[in-house]
Amino acid sequence: MNRDYKLLTPGPLTTTRTVKEEMLFDHCTWDDDYKAITQKIRADLLELAHCNPSEYTTVLMQGSGTFGVESVLTSVIGADEKVLLCTNGAYGDRQVKICEHAGIDYVQYAEPYDRIPDAAHVAEILDNDPSITHVSMIHSETTSGLLNDIESVARVAKAHDCTFIVDAMSSFGGVDIPVADWGIDFLVSSANKCIQGVPGFSFIICNTARLEASRGKARSLSLDLWDQWNTLEKDGGKWRYTSPTHVVLAFNRALDEMKAEGGIPARSARYATNNRMLIARMKALGFGTFLKEHQGP
Numbered sequence: 148m149n150r151d152y153k154l155l156t157p158g159p160l161t162t163t164r165t166v167k168e169e170m171l172f173d174h175c176t177w178d179d180d181y182k183a184i185t186q187k188i189r190a191d192l193l194e195l196a197h198c199n200p201s202e203y204t205t206v207l208m209q210g211s212g213t214f215g216v217e218s219v220l221t222s223v224i225g226a227d228e229k230v231l232l233c234t235n236g237a238y239g240d241r242q243v244k245i246c247e248h249a250g251i252d253y254v255q256y257a258e259p260y261d262r263i264p265d266a267a268h269v270a271e272i273l274d275n276d277p278s279i280t281h282v283s284m285i286h287s288e289t290t291s292g293l294l295n296d297i298e299s300v301a302r303v304a305k306a307h308d309c310t311f312i313v314d315a316m317s318s319f320g321g322v323d324i325p326v327a328d329w330g331i332d333f334l335v336s337s338a339n340k341c342i343q344g345v346p347g348f349s350f351i352i353c354n355t356a357r358l359e360a361s362r363g364k365a366r367s368l369s370l371d372l373w374d375q376w377n378t379l380e381k382d383g384g385k386w387r388y389t390s391p392t393h394v395v396l397a398f399n400r401a402l403d404e405m406k407a408e409g410g411i412p413a414r415s416a417r418y419a420t421n422n423r424m425l426i427a428r429m430k431a432l433g434f435g436t437f438l439k440e441h442q443g444p
Contacts, residue, residue: 155425157289157317158340162401166344169400170393181392182384184399188350189379191402195319195411196326196334196352203327204358206351206376209391212316212337214370215349216242219312219333220283221249222372223361230281231256231272231309233264233300236290238314242283249366254279260291263441266299273307281310287318287443294318294443298329305330310357316340321418321444323411332357338394341414344401347394419444 154161174181189205196203208215220242224230230251232242235258246253256272258264264284273279282304286297297313304311312333315324319334321341326334332354338344351372358376365371369388378387408414422444426436436442 157287158337159346160339160343162343162345162397163404166397166400166404169396170345172393172396174392174396176386176390176392179383181395182382184395185379185384185386185390188395188399188402189384191406192350192352196324198327198352202355204353204355204376204380206353206358206372206379207386207390207395208349208351208370208372208375209347209386209388210349211346212314212335212340212349213241213245215335215337215351216314216316217245217249218349218367218370218372218375219335219351220245220251221367221370222365223310223312223333223357224251224281225361225364228280229253229276229278230283230312231269231276231279233269233282233284233295234258235262235264235293235295236260236285236288238285238289238316242285242314251366260288261293261438263293263295264300266296266303269300270303270306273303273309279307279309281312283312284314286313286315286324287322289317291437292443293438293441294322295441297324297331301330318443320405320411321415323415326352338398338401341418342398342401342405344398345394347391348398415444 192205193200193203208218230253232253232255234240234255243255284295287294301311310332313331315334315336317340319336334352337349339346362373375387
């Protein structure tokens with residue numbers, strides 16, 4: 148069997164040898180030098196998100212991207228609150244399953260897998276149902292590769308004073324997202340996507356005021372977003388429970404390599420070039436694209 152192949156999946160994806168080699172070193176989760184790496188990662192992610200640390204913070208959460216999404220949904224939506232889930236693929240549908248399992252009050256606005264949620268329709272739903280307090284949607288819906296218009300929906304959510312949650316699993320780091328300027332309150336991604344680390348933890352860019360307001364709402368102990376953040380803050384980068392140390396070291400290296408490559412602009416350009424090349428050469432073989440518009444890079 149040929150094991151020397153390249154992954155064309157949106158994550159896990161092919162990582163560099165130098166990222167893998169970072170995992171050869173064993174760290175203790177309590178060590179000050181390891182906690183300093185955690186704090187560096189948190190700061191680097193805020194910078195990539197164009198967020199001021201006086202208004203936003205970063206929480207690292209053990210587990211895959213879905214753990215991070217479930218952490219946010221089950222931690223920031225209270226028992227007397229309600230979320231509008233805008234869906235057009237399997238990952239939006241997964242948010243529905245999370246809410247059903249956790250007993251979170253929700254309403255679903257579903258579009259076909261090749262169409263994006265319409266901000267005007269979101270505004271109409273919010274106008275007709277003032278009990279909705281949160282809006283959540285996917286940015287890059289991996290089901291089809293469709294890139295949703297989160298900027299327009301964010302404006303609508305803000306106009307209705309709703310907390311806006313974004314699953315940017317397959318886009319953060321590969322597409323520039325000015326989180327604060329667009330009014331995103333919680334953005335979730337993971338180590339093994341566009342930053343090109345390895346699987347093992349997710350991260351959440353949080354509006355600090357909205358995060359502080361979520362204290363006591365969590366339906367899970369392990370996935371309590373506020374408590375995870377509080378421990379990271381008061382203990383200088385100490386994770387609440389055992390952290391995936393080797394994955395963290397690899398991710399820190401991946402962040403440094405991304406910066407050396409030229410940051411998000413360079414990575415986005417490379418992904419877009421690869422995307423166009425794949426489409427053109429598959430077309431020459433007789434294959435067409437499922438999406439006719441809103442194709443992500």
